[in-house]
Amino acid sequence: MSADPNLLAVPILLPLVTASLILVIARWGGRRRIGLQRGMASLSVLLNLGVALFLLQTTLAGQRLVLQMGQWPAPFGITVYADALSALMLTLTGVVAAAVLPFAMATIDYHRERMGFYPLFLVLLMGVNGAFLAGDLFNLYVFFEVLLMASFVLLTLGGRLRQTSGGIRYVVLNLLASTVFLAGAGITYGTLGTLNMAHIAQRMDSAPQGVQLLLAGLLLVAFGSKAALFPLFFWLPSSYHTPPPAVTALFGGLLTKVGVYALFRTFPLFFPGLLQDWQPFLLAVAGLSMLVGALGALAQPTIRRILSFHIVNHVGFMLMGLAVATSGNRLVVGFGLGAAILYLMHHMIVKTALLMAGGAAELDSGSGRLDRIGGLASRRPLLAGLYFLAAISLAGIPPFSGFISKLGLLQSVLDGGHWLIAGVTVLVSVLTLINVMRIWQEGFWGPYSQPRRIPRKLLTAPQERWLVLAPIGLLLALSLAIGLYGEPAFQLSLRTATQVLDRESYIQAVHPLSMDQVSEPLVPQEGLD
Amino acid sequence: MIILALAITVGMLFATGTYLILRRGQIKLLLGLGLLSHGVNLLLFGAGRLTKGSPPIIMSGHGEQVKRLTQAAAENLADPLPQALILTAIVISFGITAFVIVLVHRRHELTRTDVLQGEMATLLHHIDPFYHPADPQGERTMRQRQHQVWLLAQALEEDVDDIDVMEYLIQNNWRFDEQEEDDRGGPLPGPGGTP
Numbered sequence: 001m002s003a004d005p006n007l008l009a010v011p012i013l014l015p016l017v018t019a020s021l022i023l024v025i026a027r028w029g030g031r032r033r034i035g036l037q038r039g040m041a042s043l044s045v046l047l048n049l050g051v052a053l054f055l056l057q058t059t060l061a062g063q064r065l066v067l068q069m070g071q072w073p074a075p076f077g078i079t080v081y082a083d084a085l086s087a088l089m090l091t092l093t094g095v096v097a098a099a100v101l102p103f104a105m106a107t108i109d110y111h112r113e114r115m116g117f118y119p120l121f122l123v124l125l126m127g128v129n130g131a132f133l134a135g136d137l138f139n140l141y142v143f144f145e146v147l148l149m150a151s152f153v154l155l156t157l158g159g160r161l162r163q164t165s166g167g168i169r170y171v172v173l174n175l176l177a178s179t180v181f182l183a184g185a186g187i188t189y190g191t192l193g194t195l196n197m198a199h200i201a202q203r204m205d206s207a208p209q210g211v212q213l214l215l216a217g218l219l220l221v222a223f224g225s226k227a228a229l230f231p232l233f234f235w236l237p238s239s240y241h242t243p244p245p246a247v248t249a250l251f252g253g254l255l256t257k258v259g260v261y262a263l264f265r266t267f268p269l270f271f272p273g274l275l276q277d278w279q280p281f282l283l284a285v286a287g288l289s290m291l292v293g294a295l296g297a298l299a300q301p302t303i304r305r306i307l308s309f310h311i312v313n314h315v316g317f318m319l320m321g322l323a324v325a326t327s328g329n330r331l332v333v334g335f336g337l338g339a340a341i342l343y344l345m346h347h348m349i350v351k352t353a354l355l356m357a358g359g360a361a362e363l364d365s366g367s368g369r370l371d372r373i374g375g376l377a378s379r380r381p382l383l384a385g386l387y388f389l390a391a392i393s394l395a396g397i398p399p400f401s402g403f404i405s406k407l408g409l410l411q412s413v414l415d416g417g418h419w420l421i422a423g424v425t426v427l428v429s430v431l432t433l434i435n436v437m438r439i440w441q442e443g444f445w446g447p448y449s450q451p452r453r454i455p456r457k458l459l460t461a462p463q464e465r466w467l468v469l470a471p472i473g474l475l476l477a478l479s480l481a482i483g484l485y486g487e488p489a490f491q492l493s494l495r496t497a498t499q500v501l502d503r504e505s506y507i508q509a510v511h512p513l514s515m516d517q518v519s520e521p522l523v524p525q526e527g528l529d
Numbered sequence: 530m531i532i533l534a535l536a537i538t539v540g541m542l543f544a545t546g547t548y549l550i551l552r553r554g555q556i557k558l559l560l561g562l563g564l565l566s567h568g569v570n571l572l573l574f575g576a577g578r579l580t581k582g583s584p585p586i587i588m589s590g591h592g593e594q595v596k597r598l599t600q601a602a603a604e605n606l607a608d609p610l611p612q613a614l615i616l617t618a619i620v621i622s623f624g625i626t627a628f629v630i631v632l633v634h635r636r637h638e639l640t641r642t643d644v645l646q647g648e649m650a651t652l653l654h655h656i657d658p659f660y661h662p663a664d665p666q667g668e669r670t671m672r673q674r675q676h677q678v679w680l681l682a683q684a685l686e687e688d689v690d691d692i693d694v695m696e697y698l699i700q701n702n703w704r705f706d707e708q709e710e711d712d713r714g715g716p717l718p719g720p721g722g723t724p
Binding site (some may be wrong): 039138142145148149152153156159161164165167168171172175179181182185186187188195402 | 539550555558560565566568569572573575576577611614617618621628629633635636655676695
């Protein structure tokens, strides 16, 4: 089955168009039309998910979709590219967005909803989708900025003191990362003369060692900081707990994963040799991220702080998979990366569910402080059940997706003989269990305590109740499905990983111009019209 | 020579920007971010071929003159791409700088300080829990104290808090008056979210 490459524009244009339309109708005649806004946003998100699923089906069959904007040939025009990894990320983004949107409808307060929550949500979606589809380095930067801009506003919408102070840290550290990225893109263009990713991959092999090291370092710092890796993660725990729970769930599900995607995309493509050389360093960063994420979460006092600090630890797991992507003696090629991609799927689904359940618990108790809430299990049994299932899935208890993805990662590091990091992985899994069970024990069990603030009637009104609970339940069902159908899920991610590691096919797909034609200096042709 | 000067300028912009960001003031932070983005823009500028007086675009058309011009230009053609990149980067950094200015302004409005450090530390530094409104010797005005207490209440709300300290402070320092207006012209903010 083949798909029209023009379809690749849909995940970028659809949210943008819908956001603009919503802005227009929200101003028309001075009425806000919240119902219409909600309807349009839902329609857009569902369509986006549908297109993403179709793209996933196509790319898994082996087709790589390339759209050259305006018919400019590859290194000169803007390339939009999708292989299985892009399509998988698009699908997961669609799933997360489709789950968070109803939750947001139930939990976002009236003022934020009035002040353009849905357009911002959709612009964020557009930025994330665009970053997954970008075929050149500069467009990746532009879409990073689009999603950052939307996330800045979503984070600080409301202007409370906590939001502004968390927001400043988030904004400044992410801007620094963007600056480093842009510098990297500039130096790439200065040394290799191109920004198209396939073209960079072609020319990188003949580039001097120093240039390779410099570019790899700049990209690692830029993407590592977006992904919240070990020394660069400080913006995350100081900002993610400040916005409303729906925004936290959206950010926790999507944003750091864009950085992880960029690492998965660029490192195997540009620096396949460096991936091998830097393995000890990458493993050290991954191990420290895991440890710091898990230990830092232990010290946090509120539900969402614990859960968002934990993201650092999961990003460490994914980097570990990337570090062992090309190594391995007995296993198939790309086993480590496949396991990391499976972990990425698991993480995006389960983390969003957990952040939504935790956020609902916070809203229902009027506070997130574990020492001040309690007894949610008897008051809200359904929410408690969903939280518990999400928690054990995150910790890696068998019937759910956490088990199989962690097993894959452990196998791949043990296969490479990295005993230390394997030990850290196991230790961190135990710490994860302790963390999520701490919330369970102190927030959901224990004596019931009267909240200090009057909670929203979130889980008692029948309509809102299902808007909150149904998305969490569906995400958990997805996690359970991945866990039960472990073999097909693993096959899917392995196939994705082999596509990512296959540089030649990427270059072939993007680059219709022949090699010698391109590597010559660009001279205008005789008789140019 | 030009390249060297450009490199030194970029380096200085980066160094100054980094230094300013590491300082504590919010305004310095803003300036630092601006300098950094200028530095990157210049870096992009230098990444292209630096040529003097040659066009980036070749004329289209027929005839001997165009052909001759084209061939002459091809030897010393300016690279249009970095300029397009810089233009995009400038637009993006313009938008983001505007947003950061608003954010910093909002934060200043809330905290009345330019200092960036832990909010709790700032607040605890400013608040004297043993202050009483009847105390005529207090250095700050009543309104400033009310504002600080409101800040503390907001920072403490549901998060880092010690609810008893907050209640004590509010009982002793807080007199909420709906009609009273503070110097921003709006009604004095309420004790954020607490019943």
